[in-house]
Amino acid sequence: MMACISLDLDDQWSYMKVHGDAGWESFPSYLDVVIPIVLDVLDELDIKITFFIVGQDAAIEKNQNVLRTIVERGHEVGNHSFHHESWLQSYSKEKIEEEIINAEEAIFQATGQRPKSFRGPGFSWSNDLLMVLKKRKYIFDASLLPTYISPLMRQYYFWKSTLSKEEKESRKELFGSFKEGFYPLKPFLWQFNNNQELLEIPVTTMPILKLPFHQSYLLYISNISVGLMKLYLNFAISMCKITGTQPSFLLHPLDLIGADHVPELSFFPGMNIKSEQKLKVFKTAMQILKKNFELVNMSQFADSLSPYKKLQPQRNSA
Numbered sequence: 184m185m186a187c188i189s190l191d192l193d194d195q196w197s198y199m200k201v202h203g204d205a206g207w208e209s210f211p212s213y214l215d216v217v218i219p220i221v222l223d224v225l226d227e228l229d230i231k232i233t234f235f236i237v238g239q240d241a242a243i244e245k246n247q248n249v250l251r252t253i254v255e256r257g258h259e260v261g262n263h264s265f266h267h268e269s270w271l272q273s274y275s276k277e278k279i280e281e282e283i284i285n286a287e288e289a290i291f292q293a294t295g296q297r298p299k300s301f302r303g304p305g306f307s308w309s310n311d312l313l314m315v316l317k318k319r320k321y322i323f324d325a326s327l328l329p330t331y332i333s334p335l336m337r338q339y340y341f342w343k344s345t346l347s348k349e350e351k352e353s354r355k356e357l358f359g360s361f362k363e364g365f366y367p368l369k370p371f372l373w374q375f376n377n378n379q380e381l382l383e384i385p386v387t388t389m390p391i392l393k394l395p396f397h398q399s400y401l402l403y404i405s406n407i408s409v410g411l412m413k414l415y416l417n418f419a420i421s422m423c424k425i426t427g428t429q430p431s432f433l434l435h436p437l438d439l440i441g442a443d444h445v446p447e448l449s450f451f452p453g454m455n456i457k458s459e460q461k462l463k464v465f466k467t468a469m470q471i472l473k474k475n476f477e478l479v480n481m482s483q484f485a486d487s488l489s490p491y492k493k494l495q496p497q498r499n500s501a
């Protein structure tokens with residue numbers, strides 16, 4: 184069985200923006216610190232992954248050299264929207280199209296590779312988004328997080344933020360609703376009215392229970408006990424194997440670096456954990472995954488799939 188690994192390259196400014204911190208408008212970035220650390224540890228583990236890049240970062244000239252090293256070191260790039268706004272599902276079709284195209288162009292300019300896959304910021308998606316991806320010949324969408332705890336994730340986020348009432352109102356769909364949990368965990372095809380189809384590769388949550396087990400969750404658990412984290416991951420893997428689910432495993436930069444590297448983000452959960460410890464936990468988790476699955480990037484994973492279950496897109500954009 185295979186497992187695919189991807190990293191959403193959320194930058195420092197996007198965390199500051201959602202948290203409501205001043206100064207994000209000048210796009211402060213940690214990419215020149217984070218990317219070399221991530222690439223080195225991936226080399227050490229001998230795995231190639233998919234990096235979902237934010238268009239705004241790729242459009243800034245000083246980020247381009249370090250972004251290019253991702254492709255030079257053998258990894259692939261995907262589109263993570265231009266502005267990284269987690270309430271993308273409230274966008275008009277025109278605005279969504281603009282987001283996708285602008286990000287795609289900027290990422291191509293920066294890395295020399297044209298993204299053919301998309302993941303919405305904060306797991307946001309809409310029917311219009313899927314249609315735009317199809318029209319632009321994307322191979323798959325990877326925005327779905329099938330879990331019942333989306334409303335909880337949103338409450339936690341708001342509780343930790345300094346956002347105004349109005350800002351919270353505009354973000355009321357952040358992370359989606361309870362019904363996200365009813366979507367399948369295994370890759371499937373979205374079927375549109377015009378008979379066209381688009382592959383969806385959801386971020387895998389624990390089969391049946393639909394509890395997330397991507398690296399950020401493993402890291403929180405490891406802060407209680409590394410033994411417990413291993414137990415949780417091994418249990419998730421057993422559930423995947425029993426149900427024949429090949430996992431899509433998700434990473435974020437803050438899974439690998441702590442406040443010792445980015446003091447500006449010390450408000451974020453888990454930032455008290457030192458970078459060195461985060462790297463250790465990450466390597467432990469990857470070695471457990473590697474023992475159980477062949478680890479590949481998302482395109483290679485997509486190539487290996489079929490046959491698919493087919494589903495009609497059901498969620499309407501506002």
Ligand SMILES: [Zn+2]
Binds near residue numbers: 192193263303305
């Ligand atoms: Zn993101």
